[in-house]
Amino acid sequence: VDDRVNGYFFPKENIKVLTQIILQVISNGKLSPLARNIASIGRETVKNLMVQETVEGYAFLLENVLKLPSEVAPLKAVAELPSKLKEEWQWNLFGDFLNFTLEDRSANFLNKLEEQWNHSRREKFGSLIAVDDSFSYEIWEEEKRTHILDTKRRREEQELKDRTDQPRGTWEDVYRNAKKADRMRNDLHERDERELERIGQPLCIYEPYFGEGTWPFLHQNSLYRGIGLSTKGRRPGMDDVDGPSRLQLLNNPYYRDTLGEYGAFFAIANRIDRLHRNAWIGFQSWRATARKASLSGIAETSLLDAIEKRKYGDALYFWVRMDTDPRNNMQRDFWSFCDAINAGKCKLAFSETLKRMYGLGQDFNSLPPMPEGEGTWSVMQSWALPTKSFLEFVMFSRMFVDALDAQMYDEHYQSGHCYLSFSKDKHCYSRVLELLINVWAYHSARRIVYVNPETGAMQEYHKFKDRRGKMWIKWFSFNTLKVMDEDLAEEADSDHPKRRWLWPSTGEVVWQGVLDRERNLRNRQKETRKQKSKDKLERMRHKHRQKALGKYVKPLPEDIEISNSTTVTSV
Known part of the structure; x- marks a missing residue:
């Protein structure tokens, strides 16, 4: 707003300036030509006032509030918005709404209702209704006027109510509400019914979530338990797991976004005996519930029954299929689908990662085979x-x-780009990691069983007889992985490398040296406690006891006569 161009500025403390402005804009009881010109210019300015600030602020709000799935393309930057959208309001989009007031909507509704009512009555009573038409119109006109007046009155009352300061109540009310909140808060940390029921179950399914927007897609029965990937947005009154408190890596926003729901796996596995005591563990993405692909009650019962009876033994049960995924309309095979959702670079990423992980040469270009003709695969971490x-x-x-x-890390952290996405992507690793469970289960000789999420019917895919000669058993065997894990733990514990290294932050660092050190520490603590007990007994044995200074003699009561006393009688 420019002073004296499309408006007037005046200090609120100086009334004289305001008086001078009024004298300038009013001439002979009418607006002066200068005032009319300023008002005309100001009208155009006001129509597009605060456009850029509002659009950029709202775009920034959406960018920080919306938590989109990993497969969704990220939002454009605010700077990339067309300049036209930031210079003037798009009033053409609001034309119908501005011309259609509340009174108009009410009148149109009543007119339509009147026409339908009259039409139905004419069909029913024929020409007899014509006599009462004038009377009906008068009633409806009065009803419309009454309705419009009531609407205006309610609107005014609502506006006045919003402007009026609400009473805060007395100190007694505040104290009573505070005491009520304290009673409702679970200060004793008592176990609720769901937690007690969960102890006796063979399976617990964890549902990772981030933010309040996912709450409607989370289950609340004892079979499921939520795990929050952030300290914010936790469900009140639920015994959800606090992911960042179990794994400090999730406090880092970069890795929380990059790993996605995979961070929940690391958080649960870190000192798992303190949290999870069930024989089986499961995970289900809230996106599966949103797509109506989560387990039904019948499927849950069927899964629990198969686990208790050990129907398939050490098996991977999954219930969201790759061949029915909306991202797989072309019905691609495993590696082609992985390429399709990772900008065509999934196989390259897998190959390079395996080289670095196993210390292979640059001439190694093979990938673990994932045959497609024997069945489908698991998606969406369920x-x-x-x-x-x-x-x-x-x-x-x-x-x-x-x-x-x-x-x-280097390129993605600095620029936001990684070769697994065509644009900036905070969830760079998540789509590759989504399919990793299939590679591990197939080549570590686990049975793979599909559970129909609606009926609970089960079907085993990729049977052992069809895997012969295709599995990389040596690469994925427990002994091989255990040796590699201990080597990394020894390096992290002994050498304390200065380079940036993610592995120690993803879980426990355990190797034989750590176990020996802990055992020696326990032995030293045990010896210390024994020595303290011996010293205490020795002090008690040689404790100096002071001799008694005298002997206390209890006096006789006054009301008891002494047997050797004599009575003197006067004569």
């Missing part, structure tokens, strides 16, 4: 495993993610 097998999978995943991060 599966169940024995807890022991899950820990083995996490051990493999930690090394894989570390090798993947080592080759992508």
